Amino acid sequence: MKKIKKPKKPLTVEQKITRRNLISFGTFFVLGSAAFGGWKWLLNSPPEQAGVTGAAHRPLRRALNQTELFFKRIFSDNHLVRTYPKSRAAQRVRENSHIGMRDPGFKPEDWRLLVTDSNGQQLRISIDDIRALPKTEIVYDFKCVEGWDQIQHWAGVRMIDFIRHFQLEDSAKKEYMGLETPDGKYYVGVDRESALHPQTILAYEMNDRPLTDGHGAPLRLIIPVKYGIKNLKRIGTMTFSDTRPRDYWAEQGYDYYSGL
């Protein structure tokens, strides 16, 4: 026996409404669940392998590194941090961290800056050698990754002047500069462009007086194009490399670049 196919009736308006509602709500819930699933995946994604950077969700670290590449394109030596008159500078300058400065055996009078150039040659530079170089002052708004900022007054030798004087130009062509405290407990890596920015200073004075211990005596980094976390206090060693030097806060999940 042959079945007779019923001719399809045109849908009534009610049926059309029901059908379209089903399709839209179906799509809405499928996409909504997919989005929720994606979010759960991201939230539960494993942390990156601990290395130069660490502690961040793996996809988020990739995003931070990609975002760095994007924003590096607008970096320029001509973009200067705003400076202020000295009268605006804070008298009670905020001290946020003493990591790397709790070494009881540290003797300021024996301190030397140990620079290892790209050929492995070592230089030991005393604070008097550094003070003999042209002094540059800066009064600017220091910015912390936590969200606070403060206008502060620092003085020292510009990094570019320092590099030129000690004929480290070839070393400074490397992609990164690594700085560490003498005890090696606090350490930062800075990309070449930021390290050689005209406002980056190796500071030995604050508010016209020698640096206090709490602010990183005898020599600290003041780098206005970075958050405070990169402004290493009590610099012990300086190195140059094409790969990222280890970085204390990047290991704890912060952006390696941390540029402003």
Added chain:
Amino acid sequence: MRWTHWVNFPILAIMIWSGLLIYWANDVYTVTVFGHTFVRFFPDWFYKALHIPSRLAEGMAFHFLFMWFFALNGLFYVLYTILSGEWRLLVPNRHSFKEAWLVLLHDLHIRKMAPPQKKYNAAQRIAYTAIIFMGFGSLVTGLAIYKPVQLYWLVWLCGGYSFARILHFILTIGYVLFFVVHIVQVILAGWNNFRSVISGFEVIESEKGAPEK
């Protein structure tokens, strides 16, 4: 337009949440009048309930990923609204500000008649256009805080670094308030209206009693 609306909802939620993770690290904002602090953002129980404390690095990582999606989605919305001509229904016209007041009175049951409207009433026109400017404001102030040296002119435009951060914060509070009013209005508008935001059409009973699209 429906698409960007629903995409924006989770993105904005993530941005506000990750923003909170960041704000916690330096939570200095209060509403203080004549030395008396009325509101402190935020009380400890609030942070604890939402597991906010000590997640600054995580918050920044999330914030700096989803900022891209927030910006792109906003850009799509604005482009679509302009290209499709829908902006005509959304942008306030010269009557809107007067009418919006009447809409408000009507919504508060003070006035019986609502002024005539097309797709959106005058109050909606103002609110939905303002929220786009707020979104744009969040992007601008956010960028100013994010790259204050490279984008120094944006910082200048926002009235300085600290003020940009305050604006960024106030805009966020604005979203939360917007959200509350928005939800109340959606509930009052009813199911048919809500369905239309998902499916794209509304069912209107015609005079004969037969449904019409």
